[in-house]
Amino acid sequence: MASIALRNVGIDFPIYNARGRSLKTNVLRRVGGHIEGQGSGIVTIEALRQVNLDLRPGDRLALVGHNGAGKSTLLRVLSGAYEPTHGSVEIRGKISSLVDLALGMDAELTGRENIVLRGVILGLTFKEIEALAPEIEEFSELGGFMGLPMRTYSSGMALRLAFAVSTAVQPDILLLDELISVGDAGFAEKSKARMQQIVEKSRILVLASHSPEMLREYCNRAVLLKEGQVVLDGSLDEVLEAHAAG
Secondary structure: OOEEEEEEEEEEEEEEOOOOHHHHHHHHHHHOOEEEOOOOOEEEEEEEEEEEEEEOOOOEEEEEOOOOOOHHHHHHHHHOOOOOOEEEEEEEOOEEEOOOOOOOOOOOOEHHHHHHHHHHHOOOOHHHHHHHHHHHHHHHOOHHHHHOEHHHOOHHHHHHHHHHHHOOOOOOEEEEEOOOOOOOHHHHHHHHHHHHHHHHHOOEEEEEOOOHHHHHHHOOEEEEEEOOEEEEEEOHHHHHHHHHOO
């Protein structure tokens, strides 16, 4: 059975010789959270603090909060990209994270080689990747470019390949930072249809978004994050109202 259990999870990012305000501001913008030790030579960004969370099949969780609240960091913890500094994470079920679509892909490798590389990062076996590769190539619509280094691709082509690989397998648990639409009008429509199917069939969904309309369409529960902490866990309307109130 798919499930997620977080117990007192914290993520700390120590920054040495962080005397410049611009550096601290840049890190906060990227990972969010709270600054500790501002008077010393070492600054610690507490990106997440004491996060407790339990999710079961049927949960459609919205992550709500201002920029820098810790939403993306929490998604990366759930995906396994970040190891908690404190606490524990227990996840059961196949996970698909569409937070960092091109994570691990290499511009010097061909499209086909990057299918293998990205597939391994997603937890697929070489046998599974081999079976899925023809469908991934067809979906990406890259044709002869599949045999060329990815550095020859436009940004849109690279994103199409990354999306095709990342959505090739139906997950139990789906992690999203906004809904994704890729490519020109024709491909965007195809990618939207695939996303809709994956969302509907996932056992657990965790979606971070600034759009209340999108969250109301897909989610049935929400948590409000502020400076890396969960300050409210409740119904979607309750959390959105608290967020709007500041």
